[in-house]
Amino acid sequence: GDSVTQMEGPVTLSEEAFLTINCTYTATGYPSLFWYVQYPGEGLQLLLKATKADDKGSNKGFEATYRKETTSFHLEKGSVQVSDSAVYFCALSAPGGAGSYQLTFGKGTKLSVIP
Amino acid sequence: ETGVTQTPRHLVMGMTNKKSLKCEQHLGHNAMYWYKQSAKKPLELMFVYNFKEQTENNSVPSRFSPECPNSSHLFLHLHTLQPEDSALYLCASSLRAAGGAPNSPLHFGNGTRLTVT
Numbered sequence A: 001g002d003s004v005t006q007m008e009g010p011v012t013l014s015e016e017a018f019l020t021i022n023c024t025y026t027a028t029g030y031p032s033l034f035w036y037v038q039y040p041g042e043g044l045q046l047l048l049k050a051t052k053a054d055d056k057g058s059n060k061g062f063e064a065t066y067r068k069e070t071t072s073f074h075l076e077k078g079s080v081q082v083s084d085s086a087v088y089f090c091a092l093s094a095p096g097g098a099g100s101y102q103l104t105f106g107k108g109t110k111l112s113v114i115p
Numbered sequence B: 001e002t003g004v005t006q007t008p009r010h011l012v013m014g015m016t017n018k019k020s021l022k023c024e025q026h027l028g029h030n031a032m033y034w035y036k037q038s039a040k041k042p043l044e045l046m047f048v049y050n051f052k053e054q055t056e057n058n059s060v061p062s063r064f065s066p067e068c069p070n071s072s073h074l075f076l077h078l079h080t081l082q083p084e085d086s087a088l089y090l091c092a093s094s095l096r097a098a099g100g101a102p103n104s105p106l107h108f109g110n111g112t113r114l115t116v117t
Helices: none
Strands: A003-006 A011-014 A019-021 A023-026 A032-038 A044-050 A056-059 A062-065 A075-077 A086-095 A101-105 A109-114 B004-007 B010-013 B018-025 B031-037 B044-050 B053-057 B064-070 B073-079 B087-094 B112-116
Touching: A003 A086, A003 A101, A011 A019, A019 A109, A023 A032, A023 A086, A032 A056, A032 A062, A044 A062, B004 B087, B010 B018, B018 B031, B018 B087, B031 B073, B044 B064, B044 B073, B053 B064
Parallel strands: A011 A109, B010 B112
Antiparallel strands: A003 A023, A019 A075, A032 A044, A032 A086, A044 A056, A056 A062, A062 A075, A086 A101, A086 A109, B004 B018, B018 B073, B031 B044, B031 B087, B044 B053, B064 B073, B087 B112
16 A cells, blocks of 8 residues: 655754754655654644656645655755754655545654754 | 645554544535545545445445535544554545546545544
């Protein structure tokens, strides 16, 4: 079945550091890829998405590029802020039967940014 | 304001209690979901409702009983739970039941933190 593998956390960075959170996937067909973010005490929010190979999703300074050849969708940000401290989830969506979609999440990577 | 409101935020219950979790969405969506979030595990999809009809039940034990009276409200009725059921329960909604479709992303509530003693 489909699966998503994220780098183990927690990740601790100083403010203004460069961030990379690795995500690789296994899927049949052509999935869509997502990053969700969960701030402390809140639910998940969609951060960005990419629907086909070589697409780049971006939002709030975060970027991720859909790399079909390496089955990856790594999340990057050039300069993190304390407010970026959260848990980040990589996810994929693949079509199932009868117009349905199966959304598969990774385990999440906790990011802590210190001043 | 996420558009998806869950109550209560925290719940502590004994194994013999009966309680209910509530979810309400103000987004005009047609599909609603229950997810379970446990530490160090991927999110687990529990139930899916589309236009009030249950379309998915991921082998969830019968001690969890969902109810969806209309497209805006979703409940999770709990009875005789076990300590391993302690987790964050997240409600989500999407415009269409294809909740993983790229043009129908999930919108999550802030969750109910459940502790079973």
